[in-house]
Amino acid sequence: MTDPGGAPAGRRLLLGRQLLDHQIVDQDGRLAGKVDDVELTLPEDRDHGRPVVTALLSGRGALASRLGGPLGRLASVLSRRILPDPCDADGDADPDAPDGRIWFGDVTDLGNHVTVAVDAADLATDAVEQAVRRTFVDRIPGAKEPGA
Amino acid sequence: MAVSVALAGCVQPVGPARTADDYERKAKDTAETVLSSVRTAELAVDVAGRDRAFPPYVSVVLSDAEDEAGAAASTFASVQPPGESSDRLRDELGDLLDAADDALSAARIAARRDDGDALAAQAGPLNRIGDQLDTFVAAHE
Amino acid sequence: MKRFLGITLGVLTAMGGFVDIGDIVANAQTGARFRMALAWAVVLGVVGICVFAEMAGRVAAVSQRPVFDLVRERLGAGVGLANLLASFFITFLTLTAEIAGVALALQLATDVHYLLWLPLCGLLVWLVIWRVRFESMERIFGLLGLVLIVLAVALWRLEPDWGGLVDSARHPAVPLGEGRPTYFYYAIALFGAAMTPYEVFFFSSGAVEERWSRRDLILNKANVFIGFPLGGMLSLALMGLTATVFAPVGIGPDHLSTVALPVSVALGKVGLALVIVGFFAATFGAALETGLSAGYTVSQYFGWPWGKRFAPREASRFHVVVLVSILVAVLFGLTAVDPIKVTEYSIVLSAAALPLTYVPILLVANDPDYMGDLVNRRLSNVLGTVYLVLLVLVALVTIPLMVVTKAGA
Numbered sequence: 001m002t003d004p005g006g007a008p009a010g011r012r013l014l015l016g017r018q019l020l021d022h023q024i025v026d027q028d029g030r031l032a033g034k035v036d037d038v039e040l041t042l043p044e045d046r047d048h049g050r051p052v053v054t055a056l057l058s059g060r061g062a063l064a065s066r067l068g069g070p071l072g073r074l075a076s077v078l079s080r081r082i083l084p085d086p087c088d089a090d091g092d093a094d095p096d097a098p099d100g101r102i103w104f105g106d107v108t109d110l111g112n113h114v115t116v117a118v119d120a121a122d123l124a125t126d127a128v129e130q131a132v133r134r135t136f137v138d139r140i141p142g143a144k145e146p147g148a
Numbered sequence: 149m150a151v152s153v154a155l156a157g158c159v160q161p162v163g164p165a166r167t168a169d170d171y172e173r174k175a176k177d178t179a180e181t182v183l184s185s186v187r188t189a190e191l192a193v194d195v196a197g198r199d200r201a202f203p204p205y206v207s208v209v210l211s212d213a214e215d216e217a218g219a220a221a222s223t224f225a226s227v228q229p230p231g232e233s234s235d236r237l238r239d240e241l242g243d244l245l246d247a248a249d250d251a252l253s254a255a256r257i258a259a260r261r262d263d264g265d266a267l268a269a270q271a272g273p274l275n276r277i278g279d280q281l282d283t284f285v286a287a288h289e
Numbered sequence: 290m291k292r293f294l295g296i297t298l299g300v301l302t303a304m305g306g307f308v309d310i311g312d313i314v315a316n317a318q319t320g321a322r323f324r325m326a327l328a329w330a331v332v333l334g335v336v337g338i339c340v341f342a343e344m345a346g347r348v349a350a351v352s353q354r355p356v357f358d359l360v361r362e363r364l365g366a367g368v369g370l371a372n373l374l375a376s377f378f379i380t381f382l383t384l385t386a387e388i389a390g391v392a393l394a395l396q397l398a399t400d401v402h403y404l405l406w407l408p409l410c411g412l413l414v415w416l417v418i419w420r421v422r423f424e425s426m427e428r429i430f431g432l433l434g435l436v437l438i439v440l441a442v443a444l445w446r447l448e449p450d451w452g453g454l455v456d457s458a459r460h461p462a463v464p465l466g467e468g469r470p471t472y473f474y475y476a477i478a479l480f481g482a483a484m485t486p487y488e489v490f491f492f493s494s495g496a497v498e499e500r501w502s503r504r505d506l507i508l509n510k511a512n513v514f515i516g517f518p519l520g521g522m523l524s525l526a527l528m529g530l531t532a533t534v535f536a537p538v539g540i541g542p543d544h545l546s547t548v549a550l551p552v553s554v555a556l557g558k559v560g561l562a563l564v565i566v567g568f569f570a571a572t573f574g575a576a577l578e579t580g581l582s583a584g585y586t587v588s589q590y591f592g593w594p595w596g597k598r599f600a601p602r603e604a605s606r607f608h609v610v611v612l613v614s615i616l617v618a619v620l621f622g623l624t625a626v627d628p629i630k631v632t633e634y635s636i637v638l639s640a641a642a643l644p645l646t647y648v649p650i651l652l653v654a655n656d657p658d659y660m661g662d663l664v665n666r667r668l669s670n671v672l673g674t675v676y677l678v679l680l681v682l683v684a685l686v687t688i689p690l691m692v693v694t695k696a697g698a
Binding site for chain 3 (some may be wrong): 016020021022023024030031032033034036058063066067111112113120125128129130132133136137138140142143144145146
Binding site (some may be wrong): 180184187188195201202203205207209213282289 | 396397398400466538539540543546547549553554557558561562565
């Protein structure tokens with residue numbers, strides 16, 4: 001996942017206004033967390049070129065890290081430990097599992113919310129949703145249909 | 149006001165009364181709370197007598213009134229009177245509170261037993277005690 | 290027909306918002322103690338919630354985003370988190386009180402102690418949230434809550450001194466024997482009860498749940514301008530009832546049982562039955578709203594999928610938050626904490642936290658990116674800003690007043 005380098009052309013973003021803390025919506029319109037943080041890549045040539053947004057960060061303690069402070073750090077560490085480590089079918093740690101980064105190239109629309117060309121199920125934030133679903137919600141009768 | 153004295157008694161520890169005035173105020177507040185309970189009970193007995201309420205409901209009202217008065221009375225009893233003049237006040241109010249408690253209990257018991265006559269019989273005592281409490285409150289405003 | 294059903298959203302919210310257990314007792318207590326001298330506080334609260342609920346509904350209908358969803362975006366993650374913590378805590382307190390209120394209403398009908406009803410009430414509330422469709426839930430409790438019109442009928446039947454009541458309302462002086470701080474404390478309590486945050490969370494999230502769009506804007510106005518004033522009138526009717534029956538004899542109604550007495554006096558067994566059903570419906574409806582709002586606020590802050598319009602497994606974290614909130618609320622209630630006191634605290638703390646809820650609404654309703662051509666008109670903005678100043682003032686004085694008056698003693 002390389003970034004295009006220090007190309008000066010491109011859209012200017014007001015990170016705070018247009019990206020941070022905005023809702024992420026997946027390719028099917030499902031809610032998929034918020035933009036907890038943003039990954040910037042600095043251009044190799046420090047004197048020219050601007051930092052480029054290379055990824056959105058969502059989940060896996062990103063918000064806690066950003067909020068900072070002792071509580072933030074604690075929450076961030078805890079979330080990385082407590083949250084289920086994504087496993088593949090053999091139960092080994094899955095290196096391809098979502099790590100909370102959404103490559104910025106997957107962003108298809110920036111409006112009130114950020115639309116990404118990804119399935120929510122593949123995102124880190126959904127790992128918790130799936131875990132909760134498996135452990136609790138699916139065990140309660142009636143979880144699979146919307147109400148009567 | 150009176151309401152919160154009862155509520156406060158359930159939740160917070162009550163401080164001592166430092167002066168006679170302080171104690172008098174607490175006495176008055178207690179009397180107001182118990183007056184409220186007694187008048188409530190009186191109204192409930194009246195409503196029950198005219199068959200304008202269901203027995204379970206009447207029981208609940210009377211039971212709540214009794215609890216409220218009881219809580220106020222025990223809160224008051226736990227307050228240390230600061231001096232002798234306050235002792236007299238304590239006795240005076242104490243008698244009233246005991247009478248109120250008796251009437252309220254009798255009413256509650258009668259209601260639970262669905263004993264209309266016994267319930268109606270409490271109307272008089274409740275009314276009298278209410279008036280006495282009224283007088284007490286007015287005297288110590 | 291759909292229009293008529295749409296109006297029930299506003300009516301439910303109004304009933305739940307105005308006539309929940311705290312409102313019932315607050316209005317009843319105020320009437321008994323101050324007669325109608327604090328009627329203005331209810332009116333002020335009604336106008337306030339109308340102004341902001343209209344905005345919140347409009348925002349949800351146009352942008353498909355409910356209010357709390359936008360708090361983090363507009364106020365930032367840190368402030369948003371503080372807002373979430375405060376809002377959630379207050380909503381949770383209210384949830385506890387409402388579920389207890391349902392139990393108390395059942396006690397009134399059966400003389401079985403409310404603590405014994407409490408777990409069942411919690412279960413029922415959760416079951417309805419889990420299984421019943423949003424629209425059905427809303428319809429049922431909206432219609433059932435209308436039964437509280439019996440309060441107005443009872444007042445009329447008692448043939449009170451209307452002149453005296455109106456006079457008392459129009460001369461909002463502090464009565465003899467009461468202090469100014471206590472007077473304003475009760476005013477804040479009434480005001481806070483009318484404008485509780487969870488109403489707005491529920492109303493705006495509900496608009497998204499019901500998939501409102503621009504076509505529903507008239508519906509929004511109808512809901513707000515019919516539903517909330519209706520709730521306000523019922524509050525005032527209750528205030529009038531206790532002013533008429535309790536004030537003259539010195540009864541201070543701090544139990545739900547006492548509050549129903551004037552209706553019994555006026556209308557006998559039929560009235561009593563109706564008012565108990567009404568109490569049940571109002572508190573149950575409010576329990577549903579606060580339970581859902583607990584889920585809405587947390588989910589919307591973190592961007593999780595939320596809502597009843599999906600199958601529960603599609604919004605698992607949302608439903609777990611709701612379930613856990615109800616569970617903890619029941620457990621808290623089972624400690625025999627006085628539900629009336631819990632409610633009083635929740636109302637007053639709500640008043641202290643109102644600016645947190647309403648600032649984002651005003652901001653977003655003015656943002657053309659979200660609202661397009663439906664941004665606030667001047668009237669909304671003027672009223673909104675005036676209220677915001679008022680809310681900030683209220684927020685500043687609430688806690689000090691609470692301390693000074695020993696919570697209304």
